[in-house]
Amino acid sequence: MIPVFHRLLCGLLAATALSSCSSVFQPVSSGKATTDYRSGLSDMLRSLPPPEEPVVVAVYKFRDQTGQYKSSENLVQYSTAVTQGATSMLIRALMEAGNGKWFTVLEREGLTDLMNERKIIHQTREMYTNGNNKAESRGPSLPPLLYAPILLEGGIVAYETNLLTGGVGAHYFGLGGSTEFRRDTVTSMLRAVSVKNGSVLSHVDARKTVFSMQLDSGLFRYVAFKRLLEVEAGVTSNEPPQMAVMETIEACVYALVMEGLVNKLWRFKDPHLVKPLIEDYLKQRDTEMLAEFDKQGRVISMTPKNIELPESISQEN
The missing domain is CATH 3.40.50.10610 (ABC-type transport auxiliary lipoprotein component)
Structure with missing residues (x-):
């Protein structure tokens, strides 16, 4: 009976030690609420x-x-x-x-x-x-x-x-x-x-x-x-x-x-701020577009970037 009791006592002490270690070495602590x-x-x-x-x-x-x-x-x-x-x-x-x-x-x-x-x-x-x-x-x-x-x-x-x-793993000698x-x-x-x-x-x-x-x-x-x-x-x-x-x-x-x-x-x-923001936004889209602006910074027309403009329109621009 004594060895069995000794094993149970050791197991209980080991579990208590592990639980206390997990609370001490907790990787992420609970923080305060933030706005x-x-x-x-x-x-x-x-x-x-x-x-x-x-x-x-x-x-x-x-x-x-x-x-x-x-x-x-x-x-x-x-x-x-x-x-x-x-x-x-x-x-x-x-x-x-x-x-x-x-x-x-x-x-x-x-x-x-x-x-x-x-x-x-x-x-x-x-x-x-x-x-x-x-x-x-x-x-x-x-x-x-x-x-x-x-x-x-x-x-x-x-x-x-x-x-x-997916994943990756490796083990060597235990x-x-x-x-x-x-x-x-x-x-x-x-x-x-x-x-x-x-x-x-x-x-x-x-x-x-x-x-x-x-x-x-x-x-x-x-x-x-x-x-x-x-x-x-x-x-x-x-x-x-x-x-x-x-x-x-x-x-x-x-x-x-x-x-x-x-x-x-x-x-x-402020119409002058339109052109840089729209150009940056169009670059982030899946299909990049070319935009034309007037003097007030408003968009006149849009053309897909991968489509070449006619020579007459290119000369006007």
Whole structure:
């Protein structure tokens, strides 16, 4: 009985030591909550020059249209693969464009709550009205809600997993390690719709890679007769999918501004800033285009770069 008890006691002490070591040597500690959660495109979006006047837009819902759930090899999970708060991300990106000078965003996702609150104000004023002239005692009426000439629609249209997987590993004399990686992608689309006639004014999309990596290492060796030493360590790095979604949304907003400049939907307050920004934007597109500008910096026409211009047009330019 004594050897068995001794083994159990040693195992308990070893487990306690490992748990204490894991808490002491924790690779990543929990930090405090921070504000201004931004992606890699936030600074570029904020640095946009101001327009001639803010563009009034309405956003009802920026939906998750992927229909995908988190993948699992053993269990069935009902958690969605991407965030359900994409509408809030789109509203934030719109309000950050040009440091808040580009868009006037109207609340439409919580329109029912907004109308109920206005109704409560109206009923409260009527309830506590004193005197015969109720119109004067109620005070000034609520101003009408703003309406938007442009409606923004779209959503997260795709979340593709395991587009690229792989790894490498090596072991020698009981010592070695391995690494594995996986690449996923998320795609968002955004379109501007005219409320006047329902026509689609502009349509843009953006795609972002989500990269995950796992690193494992271990030691398996006999240190003495019937004494086996086994050590394992590993770390996994996963890019947050919500950050990738935010970056695709911000890229869509930036592209929407640029496409609006190309299609003459709106203009910069300083027309001389249009040409360098549009040229840089066109270089980032899959099909590079050549743009022609007038003296005020507005886009006159666009031609695919791989198509040679007629000699007469080339001489005019």
